[in-house]
Amino acid sequence: MEETGLNLKEVDFIIDHAFREDIGSGDITSNSLIPESTTAKASMTAKADGVIAGLPIARKVFEKLDSNLIWKPIVKDGDRVKKGDLIVEIEASFRALLTGERLALNLLQRLSGIATETAxxxxxxxxxxxxxxxxxxxxxxxxxxxxxxxxxxxxxxxxxxxxxxxxxxxxxxxxxxxxxxxxxxxxxxxxxxxxxxxxxxxxxxxxxxxxxxxxxxxxxxxxxxxxxxxxxxxxxxxxxxxxxxxxxxxxxxxxxxxxxxxxxxxxxxxxxxxxxxxxxxxx
Missing domain, CATH: 3.20.20.70 (Aldolase class I)
Incomplete structure (x- = not known):
């Protein structure tokens, strides 16, 4: 991740702190309803025009929850997207996709907002x-x-x-x-x-x-x-x-x-x- 200009240790530290805040002892809803072995596919889509930033961080969020994550980015950080454009396709544990969704989106949306305004x-x-x-x-x-x-x-x-x-x-x-x-x-x-x-x-x-x-x-x-x-x-x-x-x-x-x-x-x-x-x- 260092090639992106992001320090891996710093990324880990921030995500781990966010997990403590958001997940705590566990996602009680997802863990109660979804068998641990269930996998799923998800996608992220732009709902407005802008510049993407934070994909390596969002990926790290899900990787920490499922080391077998399959991450297929359609665009990269710094790319411009239009409303409706597909950003990334993900395959992972269903629990991981739901548990990490809010944190991944919070960070990706914020950083993409900053990149869009800066541009x-x-x-x-x-x-x-x-x-x-x-x-x-x-x-x-x-x-x-x-x-x-x-x-x-x-x-x-x-x-x-x-x-x-x-x-x-x-x-x-x-x-x-x-x-x-x-x-x-x-x-x-x-x-x-x-x-x-x-x-x-x-x-x-x-x-x-x-x-x-x-x-x-x-x-x-x-x-x-x-x-x-x-x-x-x-x-x-x-x-x-x-x-x-x-x-x-x-x-x-x-x-x-x-x-x-x-x-x-x-x-x-x-x-x-x-x-x-x-x-x-x-x-």
Whole structure:
């Protein structure tokens, strides 16, 4: 599963936790009605147009319940589907198909929703140098899944957490006594290969961050006109990120300011799940 960009141990950990929550001591309904040896065939179908993400995770859900699972994907993660398209055919224990159905669908629908929304944003900046980034506004415990889905939609991952990129914000600047001091203190404290980003809200702060040697400068909640001026001030000295209330309608105008990346919290914090159904085809 590592070739998909998903860490197998992480996938196992998340699914096992979800099983504890959902299955607990066992699926009392299915186990009471269905003989253990009964097998069945099922299929998953798209009920809306979108981009698929999470198939390897859904497969793992069923594999944990039936190691003899037969999984026949019709599409792969990152593929676009139309309403009515067949996504995957499955053959497994009837109990496994029913017990794992909700978890598999919950994850597949959520991740496909993220991939679908991300693809819309990516399409808006097509033909420009701008990349669409995600944020830390993810469901706690599902960040690696959410960020994987962003990649499947054509987006780019921002920092994973508080440990892999230094983000200096207003409260950090206040306690350090200014942007220059904050950048210097952080640079002295962290490994040289970790980048430093500074959040700015004014052109004065932009100039200070650029002069201090920031690797990335975030232009937070700025107008397009102010962002254009900020890009001129920075003059290629670092990567420039636009952030704050970014939506589809703004993207082309923001991209035209000369910034490099746009971060969008809505990709993961306001997910509309892609409608996908599972149906038993044969018992």
């Amino acid at each position: 819309k944003y990516v399409k808006e900046v097509e033909g420009t140098k701008v990349k669409i980034l995600d944020t830390r506004k993810t469901v706690p415990g599902l960040r690696t899944f959410d960020k994987y889905a962003v990649k499947m939609g054509g987006g780019t991952n921002h920092r994973i957490g508080l440990f892999d990129l230094a983000m200096i914000k207003d409260n950090h600047i206040k306690i350090a006594g200014g942007i220059s001091k904050a950048v210097l203190q952080v640079r002295q404290a962290i490994p040289a290969d970790i980048k430093i980003e500074v959040e700015t809200t004014t052109l004065e702060e932009v100039a200070q961050a650029a002069d201090a040697g920031a690797d990335i400068i975030m232009l937070d909640n700025m107008s397009n006109e102010m962002m254009t001026e900020a890009v001129k001030l920075i003059n290629g000295r670092c990567l420039v990120e636009a952030s704050g209330n970014m939506n589809i309608a703004r993207l082309k105008g923001v991209a035209a300011t000369g910034i490099d990346v746009i971060s969008v919290g809505a990709l993961t914090h306001s997910v509309i799940a892609l409608d996908i159904s599972q149906n038993i085809c044969q018992i």
